[in-house]
Amino acid sequence: MDIAKFVQLSLGCWRSQRSAHHLAFRHFEEVISTIEIEALAHENTEVIDLCKTHNIDPQLTSSPFKMSWSGESDWDEDEDELLEGSTILVPIPDPESSTKGRLLRGRGYAETIPSIGEYYFSDDGTFILITQYDRAAAEEKIWFATPNLRFRVSLIKTNDGKGVTTASFSSEIRSLNPNIKN
Amino acid sequence: MDIAKFVQLSLGCWRSQRSAHHLAFRHFEEVISTIEIEALAHENTEVIDLCKTHNIDPQLTSSPFKMSWSGESDWDEDEDELLEGSTILVPIPDPESSTKGRLLRGRGYAETIPSIGEYYFSDDGTFILITQYDRAAAEEKIWFATPNLRFRVSLIKTNDGKGVTTASFSSEIRSLNPNIKN
Numbered sequence: 001m002d003i004a005k006f007v008q009l010s011l012g013c014w015r016s017q018r019s020a021h022h023l024a025f026r027h028f029e030e031v032i033s034t035i036e037i038e039a040l041a042h043e044n045t046e047v048i049d050l051c052k053t054h055n056i057d058p059q060l061t062s063s064p065f066k067m068s069w070s071g072e073s074d075w076d077e078d079e080d081e082l083l084e085g086s087t088i089l090v091p092i093p094d095p096e097s098s099t100k101g102r103l104l105r106g107r108g109y110a111e112t113i114p115s116i117g118e119y120y121f122s123d124d125g126t127f128i129l130i131t132q133y134d135r136a137a138a139e140e141k142i143w144f145a146t147p148n149l150r151f152r153v154s155l156i157k158t159n160d161g162k163g164v165t166t167a168s169f170s171s172e173i174r175s176l177n178p179n180i181k182n
Numbered sequence: 183m184d185i186a187k188f189v190q191l192s193l194g195c196w197r198s199q200r201s202a203h204h205l206a207f208r209h210f211e212e213v214i215s216t217i218e219i220e221a222l223a224h225e226n227t228e229v230i231d232l233c234k235t236h237n238i239d240p241q242l243t244s245s246p247f248k249m250s251w252s253g254e255s256d257w258d259e260d261e262d263e264l265l266e267g268s269t270i271l272v273p274i275p276d277p278e279s280s281t282k283g284r285l286l287r288g289r290g291y292a293e294t295i296p297s298i299g300e301y302y303f304s305d306d307g308t309f310i311l312i313t314q315y316d317r318a319a320a321e322e323k324i325w326f327a328t329p330n331l332r333f334r335v336s337l338i339k340t341n342d343g344k345g346v347t348t349a350s351f352s353s354e355i356r357s358l359n360p361n362i363k364n
Contacts, residue, residue, distance in 0.1 A: 017208055019201030021353040023331075026199055028212045123305045145337065145346050149205075153335065153351065155327065164327050169335065169351030171203040 001125040002098040003091045007063035009144060010037050013175040016071070020168035033071020033083065035172065040064040046088050050104050054116055056092055062101075064090040091119070103129055137161045148174035183307040184280040185273045189245035191326060192219050195357040198253070202350035215253020215265065217354065222246040228270050232286050236298055238274055244283075246272040273301070285311055319343045330356035 013036050020029040040047055042061055051058040068086035093101035100120035117131030117138075126143040137157040144150045152170040157163060195218050202211040222229055224243055233240040250268035275283035282302035299313035299320075308325040319339040326332045334352040339345060 015208075017203045017205070017210065019203070019210060019212075019351060021199045021201070021351075023199070023353055023355060026197075026214060028199065028201060030201075030210045032208060122308075124308075124310070126304075126306075128306070145349075146344065149346055151335065151349060153333065162328065164331055167327075167333060167351075167353045169201060169203075169349075171205055171349045173205060 001121045001127070003093055003101060003119070004063045006121070006127055006142075007037075007039070007065055007091070009147065010150070011039055011065070012037060014150070014172040015175050016069075016170050016172045018071075018168055018170040020166055022166055023164060029168075030074045031071050031083065033069050034175070036068045038066045038068075040066055040088060044088075046106065047090055050088060050090055050106055050114065053114055054104055056104070060092050060095075062091050062093050064088065103131075105131070132161075135159055136165075148176070183303045183309070185275055185283060185301070186245045188303070188309055189219075189221070189247055189273070191329065192332070193221055193247070194219060196332070196354040197357050198251075198352050198354045200253075200350055200352040202348055204348055205346060211350075212256045213253050213265065215251050216357070218250045220248045220250075222248055222270060226270075228288065229272055232270060232272050232288055232296065235296055236286055238286070242274050242277075244273050244275050246270065285313075287313070314343075317341055318347075330358070 013034065016031070016033045016035050018031040018033065020031070021027075022029065042058065042064065044064065047061060047064045048058045051061065066086060066088050070084045073083055088106040090104040091101055092104065100118070103117045103119050105115045105117065115131050115133060117129045119127060119129045121127055124143070126141050129140045131138045136159060139155045139157060141153045142150060150172045152172065154168045154170075155164050156166040158165060195216065198213070198215045198217050200213040200215065202213070203209075204211065224240065224246065226246065229243060229246045230240045233243065248268060248270050251266065253265045255265055270288040272286040273283055274286065282300070285299045285301050287297045287299065297313050297315060299311045301309060301311045303309055306325070308323050311322045313320045318341060321337045321339060323335045324332060332354045334354065336350045336352075337346050338348040340347060
């Protein structure tokens with residue numbers, strides 16, 4: 001597996017079922033959402049701007065893409081919170097290895113500021129991304145069970161990377177008719 | 183990672199938070215449980231009997247153990263179902279590779295009959311177990327985030343192994359005082 005193939009497999013519209021475990025409180029959170037992943041051109045101005053923010057040559061990018069999501073959380077039972085957003089993601093493969101690299105993100109997972117993470121693929125094709133933020137670290141594992149079903153485990157870690165505060169699991173099913181959002 | 187080390191790390195009492203995704207219905211199920219994992223002696227009669235059931239020489243076993251669980255599901259909201267049970271598990275490492283082998287189970291995950299699965303470790307230390315049952319197949323991935331926190335993703339697959347009906351995710355935290363069960 002390499003990043004170009006992984007992004008290619010990920011393009012499209014996905015219906016996501018996500019469970020978060022807030023470990024200290026043994027609290028469960030459930031989110032149903034729709035995720036869209038679209039390819040971006042290398043010369044897209046947002047892609048080039050994000051590279052410039054990190055002083056990275058835009059020629060080094062591979063398969064940049066945009067991810068948009070829209071969902072509902074059960075966190076507040078009385079008034080379901082609508083979760084919407086989008087971010088661009090720009091892979092910078094390691095020139096010396098096809099199985100690892102860096103991932104620039106216009107908006108982070110643990111904190112909503114631009115971030116840069118390190119990714120690699122394990123030998124069973126799992127994409128693993130580790131991102132260090134100012135006050136936390138995030139680890140994401142994403143893998144395909146079939147071409148139309150992918151799973152994602154996301155961990156929010158303490159700043160030193162040694163403890164885990166939140167673990168979440170998503171089942172993402174490809175929506176073969178993207179006009180039907182749910 | 184090898185099976186002896188993995189079982190050693192797993193021994194003890196764990197508090198588990200589990201979310202199941204029933205994919206066709208987009209249904210969530212939540213289970214809070216306690217799991218105990220105890221080492222068994224090679225000469226334990228249940229271990230020897232299970233080997234005999236599968237015509238396997240008991241001398242080939244490594245680190246047999248017993249797993250017991252007790253929990254509550256929210257599946258039926260009016261009357262929480264109490265889930266209790268135990269099973270013995272007997273690894274049979276491949277004599278030619280420390281990273282793979284077979285796992286005998288006194289009682290299966292997808293069906294409550296004795297089962298035999300194939301396991302291996304990926305290069306990041308994840309234990310992966312694939313078990314074929316009569317009418318389904320199961321895949322489990324278990325890995326440690328820290329010595330006191332492990333995660334488990336379990337998939338119930340269709341008989342041909344190509345589709346997934348249920349995906350579940352468990353966060354398991356070591357209970358440092360096993361007298362306090364919750």
